[in-house]
Amino acid sequence: MTKQELPKTYDFKSTEPRIYAMWETGGFFKPHNDPSNADFDPNIETFVIAIPPPNVTGELHIGHSMFVSVEDLMVRYHRMKGYSTLWIPGSDHAGIATQLMVERDILKNEEVTREEMGREKFIERTWEWKRKYGGIITNQIRRLGASCDWSRERFTLDDGLSRAVREAFVRLYEKGLIYRGPRLINWSPGLKTAVSDLEVEYEEEDATMYYFKYKLKPESRSSTSGISEAELRDSEYIPVATIRPETILGDTAVAVHPEDERYKRFIGKTVIVPILGREIPVIADEYVSMEFGTGALKITPGHDPNDYDIAHRHNLPIISVLDREAKVNENGGKYQGQDRFEARKNMWADMKEAGLVIKTEPYRTTIPRSQRGGEIVEPMISEQWFVTIEPLAKQALEAVKDGRIKIVPERFEKTYYNWMENIKDWCISRQLWWGHRIPVWYCPDGHMTVTREDPSECAHCGSIELIQDEDVLDTWFSSGLWPFSTLGWPEETPDLKYFYPTSYLETGYDILFFWVARMIMMGMEFTNEVPFHTVYLHGLVRDEIGRKISKTLGNVVDPLLLMDEYGTDALRFTMLVGSTPGNDTNVGPKKTESNRNFANKLWNVGRFVINAVSSTTFQVSGTDDRLLNTDNWTLADSWIWAKMQQLVRDVERHFQNFQYGQAGQQIYDFLWNDFADWYVEIAKEQMKNDEATKQTVATLARVFDMSLRLLHPFTPFVTEEIWGHLHNALRESQISSIAQDWPEALIVAKFPEPREPEDWEETRTADFELIQEIVRSIRNLRSEKGLAPSKKIAASISAGAKLDLLTSQSSVFAWLAGLDFSQLSILESLSDKPKDSATLVVGSVEIHIPLAGMVDLAEEKARLEKELKEAESHIERLEKLLSSDFANKAPAAVVQKERDKLAGYKETAEKLKAQLG
């Protein structure tokens, strides 16, 4: 491989598909230890993630790129470490979302409604749709580099998972944890289905508070039939406030607080429902707040959850006044057929006419809206299926409390407890067609047959006239089984045995309750085990300036566009770096662009290293003795190895703590700021010397190779591609992918023991840092004096105790700082100060740069004085510090570090003083 063959710019467009195909066809995404293999070993540790199944009809959005980036990182890391790693892919049928989409499509193209088409045909059409579009999302997930085992891909409505759903339903039913009954539920009039509490969002909106009179039935009369208008007009009334006058039609009582002096005397009396003229009682209930509104509360148990509870306490009748479409029904008298909002208007007008109106005033309140459709949700009495949640929640709560499941970041555990402790029964039936139909059949006598297999006759009376329940299950019912249903449950398959429980569950915190909590409950109920031991919650993705992404705002961040423009690696790195668990993160083109630049930088460092390797005539092998013998190392070699070691340790630590962003940042910094900016530059100088070349090239290759591996979980494509070229150049590899050992294993194996790393690292690193300081101050001076980088300059150096070090490193820093090596003199001390030269002081080292004609003496003096002042302020600070209790109480190493600093500043100050005369 020669330099010419690698382009100057990394071409991600052609590289990514090629690399992905290589991985997939090469079987790299399958667990290396698979139960179906002949040499399967059940004792090898597993690492398993079940993908959060995206909606089958969905298009990739930025949230997907977040979870894929994080999960692929986790998976690749563990795979490299030797775990038998499985990432199970799949998709979700997403009941409402998909049904709506197909419905809209059919209506648009064929002008037929779902109802007109009929259930069977509609479902058939939806399957067609699924077959047509279901692959889009999975291909887009492939494009993100996801290393899923696609041979194990599942769909929530496929046969296996449907069996699991029936099994789960029937088991819960048999255990008495599923029941059916009329309850007050959240009804979505637009979607015409019940939705669960979680699917309702409350938002504060402007509304109107209506104040009106609830007239008392006159004492003398025992029935309303003959009450004259005049009698009613003059009778007493209770003032009542409401934001929903139309629900007056369903009122069955007026409630006041038992201690309320204003209304005490009305308790037990009868009032007349406006317009309808029904008689309802005045009751006393402590729920009523005396301070709020008028202190009297109308009770509409058919359309308000609180009123529903109160009605139960007082045995009040419950009247529904709205139908499936939220229009007034037959109980609403003359308003029947009117929409709820229309009825509100008309009702109020009529009440005004009747003299029952007191006033209206603007009011802000929380309005419940459907998460999916956006319309106002109507509390309604309806016959639905429910899961008795308390016993399930109890186990699920315990699992987190006792640490069997850990949530990252930890603060979400509290959120979880809070929700679990206040959880209500789960309404699992939906009046939809697309989904798992409830496995319950009814015979003409009304008997229920609940079975796993479609029954041929009624289990109670043997009737063969069976009709299956019309409803389907909440989508989340099937997703709740995902970690084990995807592995074959309820069958005790080899996969289930080996890969379950899974390891991490990774998702956004926004579906902690919807999905994560349900999986924990169902997992524990059906498998008696926690479905995963760690829940990692990522933050939500926001736009570049931190706004919530919304279509109406027009700030949608399209991951496909970002990948087109900057490459997958750039997008992934952007998702992963600069964010922390559970915190929202901003993503946009700017960040992605700078990470594209990083990928390109990496590519070019790679080109340099590969070129260096292929230019050598000898074999640069990993087992080379010279590489292992640190006696042969230059200062720079030692330094970069020490940095590398530290990096591996840090990255490992950050991975253990789920600090992926930190890990990525450190690798980035190492590669760019240490390896490329310093080591590669020095290598150019070292390779001028034939003796040192072999060692240098070996170090370049090894250090770079290890960095690529560390980086691979973050940016898999570019690292794989460069790694491939590098290994071709090294002529040593039978291996076809980078996904091999994690560097930790490497570094332990290849580092010679005797050298006490700590000590060795510290002195060598400190020496190297002195060289860096010298280079920086010379560069700084050059910049100040406007010297072109190409201009070589002379220097004489008084090195003091660092004479040996500087002499040995002279070619290195001369090269880096642009010094003319033939005009460089290094002495222990200079007998006389060169004329017309600028002086740089770095610790005990004094550098004189002759700048004939360019040095303004006054300016130079001012510069030195400034430096002296700076040094003195440091001396003062450090002396104060070291004379305080710090010296006694702080760890010795910390104190020593400060002492060394002080000594350095003192030397600098001395030198500067001497310079200033």
Added chain:
RNA sequence: GGGCGGUUAGCUCAGUUGGUUAGAGCGUUGCGUUGACAUCGCAAAGGUCGAUGGUUCGAGUCCAUUAUCGCCCACCA
């Protein structure tokens, strides 16, 4: 009403057992391009780490109070 999170450079954000000159990307300013990379290099400017008090030899980091923005949960008509 309850709970949680943010507040650090012009902008967007890192900074996890408290260790002493607080970092990055982008932006800004100056210089620079045959020699891995202009998708680049060198250098510079820019911060009372929201406020107050406390603990400590030492606080961006721990505690208390407070301001402000945001999120989640919750049945006041």
